[in-house]
Amino acid sequence: xxxxxxxxxxxxxxxxxxxxxxxxxxxxxxxxxxxxxxxxxxxxxxxxxxxxxxxxxxxxxxxxxxxxxxxxxxxxxxxxxxxxxxxxxxxxxxxxxxxxxxxxxxxxxxxxxxxxxxxxxxxxxxxxxxxxxxxxxxxxxxxxxxxxxxxxxxxxxxxxxxxxx
Amino acid sequence: xxxxxxxxxxxxxxxxxxxxxxxxxxxxxxxxxxxxxxxxxxxxxxxxxxxxxxxxxxxxxxxxxxxxxxxxxxxxxxxxxxxxxxxxxxxxxxxxxxxxxxxxxxxxxxxxxxxx
Numbered sequence: 001x002x003x004x005x006x007x008x009x010x011x012x013x014x015x016x017x018x019x020x021x022x023x024x025x026x027x028x029x030x031x032x033x034x035x036x037x038x039x040x041x042x043x044x045x046x047x048x049x050x051x052x053x054x055x056x057x058x059x060x061x062x063x064x065x066x067x068x069x070x071x072x073x074x075x076x077x078x079x080x081x082x083x084x085x086x087x088x089x090x091x092x093x094x095x096x097x098x099x100x101x102x103x104x105x106x107x108x109x110x111x112x113x114x115x116x117x118x119x120x121x122x123x124x125x126x127x128x129x130x131x132x133x134x135x136x137x138x139x140x141x142x143x144x145x146x147x148x149x150x151x152x153x154x155x156x157x158x159x160x161x162x163x164x165x
Numbered sequence: 166x167x168x169x170x171x172x173x174x175x176x177x178x179x180x181x182x183x184x185x186x187x188x189x190x191x192x193x194x195x196x197x198x199x200x201x202x203x204x205x206x207x208x209x210x211x212x213x214x215x216x217x218x219x220x221x222x223x224x225x226x227x228x229x230x231x232x233x234x235x236x237x238x239x240x241x242x243x244x245x246x247x248x249x250x251x252x253x254x255x256x257x258x259x260x261x262x263x264x265x266x267x268x269x270x271x272x273x274x275x276x277x278x279x280x281x
Contacts, residue, residue, distance in 0.1 A: 010253065014261045018268040022275070026267045036267050039259030119257075 012119040020107040023115045024082040027105070033059070042067065053079055057087065074100060083107055089121075174222040175245050183207065184215045188238060191225060195237035 016023050026032045028051055034044035038061045046060035058073035071092040078086035084107070088100040101121050108116040179185055186205055190196065198216065202209050216236055219225035224242040227234055 012254070012257050014257075016261075016265065016268055018272055022268055022271045023264075026264055026271060032267055032271075036260050036263035039256060039263055041256070041259070 010121045012117075012121075014117050014119075015110065016115045016117065017113075018115060019113045020082040020109050020115045023107055023117060024085075027085070027107075037061070042070070045069065046071075051076060051079060053077065074103075077102075175224060175242060178218050178222045178224055181215070181218075183211070184219055187212070187215055187219065188224065191236060191238045195228075195230075195235040197230075197233045197235050201236070 018026075026036065028049060030047040030049050033049070034047045037047070037059055038044050042061045042063040044059065045062050046058060048056070048058045050056050053076055055076050056073060057076065058071065060069055060071040062068075063070055073090055073092065074088040076085070076087045078084060085103075085105045087103050087105075089103055090100045104120045104122075106118045108118070110116055179188065183205070187201060190201060190204055196204075198209065198212055201207075201216075202212050205212070216225060216227075220227065220236075222242065223239055225236050226239050227236050229235075
């Protein structure tokens with residue numbers, strides 16, 4: 001589930017059928033991250049994790065078959081094992097002035113050995129722009145921000161109404 | 166994939182917090198400049214400058230209402246942002262699904278380790 005409390009904050013929430021310790025392990029162990037982080041979009045080429053405050057991480061994915069490389073890196077700011085991980089994130093295709101996003105991930109134990117992960121990404125719009133250009137992400141997505149769809153619908157309706165007046 | 170410069174400009178336009186405030190206000194309905202000035206407690210020149218940027222990237226347009234000029238949000242201009250967020254969501258949904266698989270294996274491994 002995705003929400004956007006502000007233009008520069010994106011919040012994703014997801015529950016997993018595993019306790020926080022295991023989700024944490026899957027989130028911070030390079031060989032495990034390599035298996036899920038590319039999703040369906042490619043293969044992990046590099047997965048470096050130096051899990052210390054001030055330590056760095058770097059993920060490099062090859063998109064598609066023999067495609068282009070997509071690389072991200074950052075620094076760990078706060079580490080509370082199996083509870084909270086705060087890190088910066090820089091997309092390497094962006095110019096330096098784009099700055100870094102700040103990710104705050106919290107791992108919350110639920111009943112029945114489950115975990116709720118909340119991922120807050122505070123991202124500069126300029127960086128978002130550069131990510132789009134840099135990663136060549138396709139647009140025209142179908143799902144997503146229903147709220148903006150609604151606004152668009154309302155506005156076009158308003159526009160028609162005011163044009164009719 | 167090359168993209169139109171205007172798309173990039175939309176992101177630039179909303180990167181400025183004051184311009185987002187103006188957009189938020191106009192989301193509630195069309196307003197003349199003096200009302201935006203009064204509600205946001207910004208100077209008129211500043212507001213006019215921000216409106217100019219927003220109009221240039223197609224996020225805001227203007228129309229004449231009697232003798233007044235009113236500004237309103239153009240929702241279609243938000244589409245690039247909407248598309249990006251949708252794509253972001255899809256990316257992470259795929260990752261989380263893949264993570265589910267990894268977690269199932271970890272749980273099985275733990276169960277086996279507990280038995281031995």
